[in-house]
Amino acid sequence: MSSSVMSSPRLRSVIASLAILYLSIAEPPPRAEAARAFFVFGDSLVDNGNNNYLATTARADSPPYGIDYPTHRPTGRFSNGLNLPDIISEQMGSEATLPYLSPELTGEKLLVGANFASAGIGILNDTGVQFFTIIRMFQQFANFQQYQVRLSALIGAEQAQQRVNQALVLMTLGGNDFVNNYFLTPFSPRRRQFSIQAFSDYLISEFRNILRRLYDLGARRVLVTGTGPLGCVPAQLASQGSRNGECVPEPQRAAAIFNPALGRMLQGLNQELGSDVFVMANAFQMNMDFINNPQQFGFVTSKVACCGQGPYNGLGICNVLSNLCPNRNIYAFWDPFHPTERANRIIVRQIMTGSTDYMNPMNLSTIMALDSKI
Numbered sequence: 001m002s003s004s005v006m007s008s009p010r011l012r013s014v015i016a017s018l019a020i021l022y023l024s025i026a027e028p029p030p031r032a033e034a035a036r037a038f039f040v041f042g043d044s045l046v047d048n049g050n051n052n053y054l055a056t057t058a059r060a061d062s063p064p065y066g067i068d069y070p071t072h073r074p075t076g077r078f079s080n081g082l083n084l085p086d087i088i089s090e091q092m093g094s095e096a097t098l099p100y101l102s103p104e105l106t107g108e109k110l111l112v113g114a115n116f117a118s119a120g121i122g123i124l125n126d127t128g129v130q131f132f133t134i135i136r137m138f139q140q141f142a143n144f145q146q147y148q149v150r151l152s153a154l155i156g157a158e159q160a161q162q163r164v165n166q167a168l169v170l171m172t173l174g175g176n177d178f179v180n181n182y183f184l185t186p187f188s189p190r191r192r193q194f195s196i197q198a199f200s201d202y203l204i205s206e207f208r209n210i211l212r213r214l215y216d217l218g219a220r221r222v223l224v225t226g227t228g229p230l231g232c233v234p235a236q237l238a239s240q241g242s243r244n245g246e247c248v249p250e251p252q253r254a255a256a257i258f259n260p261a262l263g264r265m266l267q268g269l270n271q272e273l274g275s276d277v278f279v280m281a282n283a284f285q286m287n288m289d290f291i292n293n294p295q296q297f298g299f300v301t302s303k304v305a306c307c308g309q310g311p312y313n314g315l316g317i318c319n320v321l322s323n324l325c326p327n328r329n330i331y332a333f334w335d336p337f338h339p340t341e342r343a344n345r346i347i348v349r350q351i352m353t354g355s356t357d358y359m360n361p362m363n364l365s366t367i368m369a370l371d372s373k374i
């Protein structure tokens, strides 16, 4: 940058206000917000380790998973370090939620909330059957009910109810219904049964039931992430033979049909409930930003996974024998399906402060400011 540009008073004031914006984001949240509970539902993008306790092949409990986690050990998170809910907890000024199945989730720890997510699951019960015992949505909700019984025993029924009503909830669901069900094989039963459009319609109607049930269980502020760009993950690039890293059209089309329909469904639900309970987080766009312009975000590539093997490191699973990149901060994808911690941080930045194109009807910083006034 030339010194004449640096000394421009206009630019200096822009830099100063950016610095203030940055400081106000980095500032610890108010105490009331720190006390808010956080509940997490969904799949491997948000599982904090529940699958470690299950007889399933969908697990992230061996190195190099967790290589950049504070303990440098695998935890069951599908990340080199922190995952999406961890970073949201950080922003809320809370500790990370424990997996519901963790024996440590007792006493005061119950107040933090809980993570019910399970890698491999989808909206439909027949999604992820290849992973054996995983915790499907109806069971995640049964666990949530059980959690509420235990919370009531700790602080009383009325307080427990209030804590659940005032909690922040994250729901990340739907990607597996496509990649681990519909698109799993060229002749999958769901593909023979449905066109992409009809399958998406079916998923949306089942997803609506799931969210309605979540509301009935007490949730009043729910971030729903939608699916990422399913055709751009290294696993798809590798298995569908992408030549120059171009995203695979069919799964991309599925995401382009499903996500806007999800947004409309959430709007309809909010109208019916007369309140902005459900907030659409446009994970598709958040991911596309750094997939289209990796360099702008400090990544050397958005096509090749850090950990894996084969083309794009996209074949099989990340394990101790895989290729492993030395610097995880310059890769968008950690393994063939999941973002790095660094990419998750970019996503959470949009969740916190994104415009309505990213967060509809409002972003998390607005939600936190609104809800702390109650």
Ligand SMILES: *[C@@H]1O[C@H](CO)[C@@H](O)[C@H](O)[C@H]1NC(C)=O
Pocket (backbone or CB within 6 Å): 123, 124, 125, 138, 206
């Ligand atoms: C999934 O299975 C549960 C338990 O059997 C059932 O209650 C629920 O309706 C099923 N969901 C779908 C979408 O079929």
Ligand SMILES: *[C@@H]1O[C@H](CO)[C@@H](O)[C@H](O)[C@H]1NC(C)=O
Pocket (backbone or CB within 6 Å): 352, 353, 354, 355, 356, 359, 361, 362, 363, 365, 366
């Ligand atoms: C999102 O957050 C920013 C910064 O906190 C705020 O200025 C903006 O108005 C918010 N946008 C929406 C749509 O809530």
